[in-house]
Amino acid sequence: xxxxxxxxxxxxxxxxxxxxxxxxxxxxxxxxxxxxxxxxxxxxxxxxxxxxxxxxxxxxxxxxxxxxxxxxxxxxxxxxxxxxxxxxxxxxxxxxxxxxxxxxxxxxxxxxxxxxxxxxxxxxxxxxxxxxxxxxxxxxxxxxxxxxxxxxxxxxxxxxxxxxxxxxxxxxxxxxxxxxxxxxxxxxxxxxxxxxxxxxxxxxxxxxxxxxxxxxxxxxxxxxxxxxxxxxxxxxxxxxxxxxxxxxxxxxxxxxxxxxxx
Numbered sequence: 001x002x003x004x005x006x007x008x009x010x011x012x013x014x015x016x017x018x019x020x021x022x023x024x025x026x027x028x029x030x031x032x033x034x035x036x037x038x039x040x041x042x043x044x045x046x047x048x049x050x051x052x053x054x055x056x057x058x059x060x061x062x063x064x065x066x067x068x069x070x071x072x073x074x075x076x077x078x079x080x081x082x083x084x085x086x087x088x089x090x091x092x093x094x095x096x097x098x099x100x101x102x103x104x105x106x107x108x109x110x111x112x113x114x115x116x117x118x119x120x121x122x123x124x125x126x127x128x129x130x131x132x133x134x135x136x137x138x139x140x141x142x143x144x145x146x147x148x149x150x151x152x153x154x155x156x157x158x159x160x161x162x163x164x165x166x167x168x169x170x171x172x173x174x175x176x177x178x179x180x181x182x183x184x185x186x187x188x189x190x191x192x193x194x195x196x197x198x199x200x201x202x203x204x205x206x207x208x209x210x211x212x213x214x215x216x217x218x219x220x221x222x223x224x225x226x227x228x229x230x231x232x233x234x235x236x237x238x239x240x241x242x243x244x245x246x247x248x249x250x251x252x253x254x255x256x257x258x259x260x261x262x
Contacts, residue, residue, distance in 0.1 A: 020046075020049050020050035020051045021050065027050060027052040028051055028091040028092065028229075029051070029052045029053075029054060029089055029090050029091050029092070030046045030051040030052070030053055030054070030091065030092045030094060030229065031054045031056055031086060031090045031092070031093045031094070032046065032053065032054070032056070032096065033056045033077065033093060033094065033095040033096065033097050033124060034055075034056075034095060034096035034097040034098075035056075035057040035063040035066065036096070037186075037218055038096040038139060038186065038222065039055060039057075039096040040063075040064075040065040041197065041218055041219040042096060042221075042222030042225060042226065043055050043066055043067070043070050044066070044067050045197065045219070045223055045226050046094075046226055047067050047069060047070055048067075051092075053069070053071070054072075054073060054086065055070055055071070055072050055073070056072075056073050056074070056083075056087075057073075057074070057075070058074070058076045059074070060072045060073065073085065073086040074086070075087075077097055077116065077120030077123055078110050078111075078115050078116060078119065078123070080123045080126070083123070083124065083127040084127065084130075084131075087127055087128060087133065089131075090128075090131055090133050091133065091134050092133065092134060092135050092136075092137070092230075093124070093128045093133050093135075093136045093137070094137045094139075094225050094226075095121065095124060095136065095137070095138050095139060096139045097116060097120060097121075097124075098116060098117055098141075098160075099111055099112055099113045099157070099158070099163075101156060101160060103156050103157075107158060112158055112163075113157065113158050113159060113160040113163035114158075114163050117160060117163040117164045117167045118163040118164075118166040118167045118170070119167075120167070121167035121168075121170060121171055122167065122170035122171075122174075125170060125171045125174035125176050125178075126174060128174075128176050129174055129175050129176045134230075135176075135177045135178065135228070135229060135230070135235065136171065136176045136179075137178070137180075137181065138167075138168065138171055138179070138180045138181070139181055139221060139225060140164050140168055140181065140182045140238075141153070141160075141164050141182055141183065142183060142184045142185075142213060142214075142241075142242070143161050144161055144164040144182055145161065145162065145165025145168065146161040146162065146165070147161075147162045147165075168180050168238065172262055177235050178235070179228040179235060179237055179238075179239075180237070180238040181224055181225055181228070181239055181241055182207065182238065182239065182240045183216045183240075183241045184214040184215050184216050184240075184241065184242040185213070185214070185215040185216070186215070186216065186218050186221070187215050187217045188217070188218075195217035195218070195220075196217070196219055197217065197219035197220045197222060197223040198220070198249070200217070200220070200243045200245065200249075201244055201245055201247040201248060201249050201251060201252075202220055202224065202241060202242070202243055202244065202247070202251070202252040203240075203241070203242050203244035203247055203252070203255075204224065204239050204240070204241055204252040204256065204259070205239065205240050206239065206240070207238050207239070207240055209240070211240070213242075214243060214244070215242065215243060216241055216243050217243070220241075220243070221241060224241055224252060227252075227253060228256075231256060233257045234256050235261075236261040236262055237256070237260070237261050238262055239256075239259055
């Protein structure tokens, strides 16, 4: 095989893997919006992959469990002015934010699904576009867009699936290159031990593919979100994600190519 062909194959592979460095060898900056149970493992995975990682949260003093070298900055998706500094110089933005649903309790002021999952994502997308971000990867939810008030999550959490669907729609029309990941029920559930990424096979599939509900480890969601960065096959797509023991352990990596764009 010629040197030219080997070089071309290397460049394609590097692109599909979402290299963590720029052409000038500077580490790419990835901003994780939200530092909770889903944001923390995502930040760790990105750091391990060589990204320069910044975590944006409402209250930096409450963040814990992040690896050394991760910068923590203040920012709130419901407050556009607070996003500017945190997104400056970002190559990628990955959002794990969502309204905090406590059944039978009201949402705090400014923290409803309409405020966070819809208008907050709309504001984050606009701020990302203004910052020149290359790609925004949004963690949404399986069933997003469902407007049935009897749906379990909608009934418990203020029509959260409908509002998440509206947030997704605002991202699709924002002009920012995007990928939307809709995970199933997020593990670990209360009382369960922590779970790690890469331990069980994952099903990555299109939103119109007939599959039932499922669950997935939060760290695996982070692994898939990180895998979308710089990946041409992931751009402009909304995907569902659950664990599936019937599949190969890393089969999800090739699944991007077979999923249609929005």
